Amino acid sequence: MKTYKIVVLGDFGVGKTSLIRRYVLDEFSEAYRATIGVHIYKHNDTLEGDDLEVSLVVWDIEGAPLPGDQTRRYIVGASGAVVVGDMTRKDPFPAMWQAADMFEEVLPGRPLCLALNKSDIATVKSPETVKRMTRRYDCPVFETSALTGDAVNPMFRSLARSILSLGL
């Protein structure tokens, strides 16, 4: 079974940890907990259809700006990224652009996907911006909810497939 490192990026409080915990532990914690630095999770998954097993080591990177080049250092060596935005916010996209740009700068050409999170309580306010982002980064977008679990597993599996298809 091959092992891949995946980083989850996004602004402070957009639900990165909740998404990961939903995927890895199939649970959702109501109690918000600030993530300091980085948390590392591991999940063995089977990609349906291909009946292929992969092991994903998921790095949950703190959303608040980290000192120095720490965020970039945490990205190094990743095979793919999930960029998360919070749909309840007025304008979640600048932070998503910033995170996606940083990932592409450190690891050009690696697959990423966009998670528009909290879909259970909000809808996408600017579909045009989402389209522009998907075109710019050639990536899929998922309207996720860590609370209900909607689109969480498909998103991580889609990323794993993209990684495998690139032969990383």
Place this chain on the structure above:
Amino acid sequence: MSDPTNDTFRDLLMEARFGDAKQARAAVADIGVKVVRTEDRWSQDELRETIANILADALRDAGRTDREALIRAIAPNILATVRGEISSAHPEIIEALSPRMGELIRAAVARATEDLQRQIDEAVPVDLWIATLKSRLTGTSTTSWVIREEDGFRVIEAFLIERGSGLILAQDRPIGADIGDPAALDDDLLGGMIAALDAFARDAFGGGGIDELRQLTLSAGTIYLRASPTKILALRCTGIAPPKIEDEIDHLLDHVIRRLQEGGEDALPDRLLAVDMDPRPEEGGASGAAIVGKVAAVFLAVMLAGWGHFALEGANDARWTDATYDIAHGHPNMTGYPVEATHADGTVTLTGLVPDEATRTAIASDIARYPLPAATAFAMPVAGKRLDR
């Protein structure tokens, strides 16, 4: 002094505007007084206090009505401020924390030492006298002898980790090694954690990363770390490392990295620990004569060790007997009373006479304070005080 022409002109203007110049002047003066009062009342401190109360109420309300939003709004700023304060005020923070840290460390060390001593006492009561003997002979403390004998240093597993990703490139365990609870420490998580620490350390310590962090203590053992520019070698070990282990780990990393440089990534060793962790083997194979010589040397060493063991035991029997005699004979009340000490079957027996019961009890008590690794028996009847005293 005011110009009378101007005063007259002002009065005329006021009269034209307000009808009665006197009444108008009084109104202006009243306004002036009110302005001064207001200024006095709203001094900077009072203003600050009033606004602070309003802000505190507003924050309290926000905390009650939408706590999540409040946290989201202020948490990044608080974190950034704390980080900024810490990085810009290193000396002050160290100065403020060091007394408390010193106390905590001292307390932790004292507690750990007590625990260790208790564990040793519980684990090795039978061997304690051997340690006591070695301690007497060498001048080294008993505890340190016990630790050396009980440390059981073992390499549990070795990992070669890719720097950055934390992915495990190669992994090895000594044959038959007990890895403990396999669920306690996932290999990939360990690799990720070490890589994350490396990334963190590069910023925190300024460049070096794990190059400067050579050892890590976890509940699952001690991790020894060595890094090349692209790889990290991690050895998970238990027990207390012998002093030479640091050199041996350097040697192992050097060996693995050289193989990778020579053969590329495909040359990853199947067995990381195939490199001998003990003193390095001599170059070239051993000849038949060398093997015969080694066997002879081992035989001689065993003979010498056996002879040394018996000689040592005999010498120590004599030492313990003499020590017991000295304690009894040296007691102030024993002047002129016969004393004899003999050793047989692990027991030192004192014979002779004592002046009274109290003296015999005192001698027994003195001997008990002296930690002899042998039992003591008394055959010393009370003879009464000498007539010449």
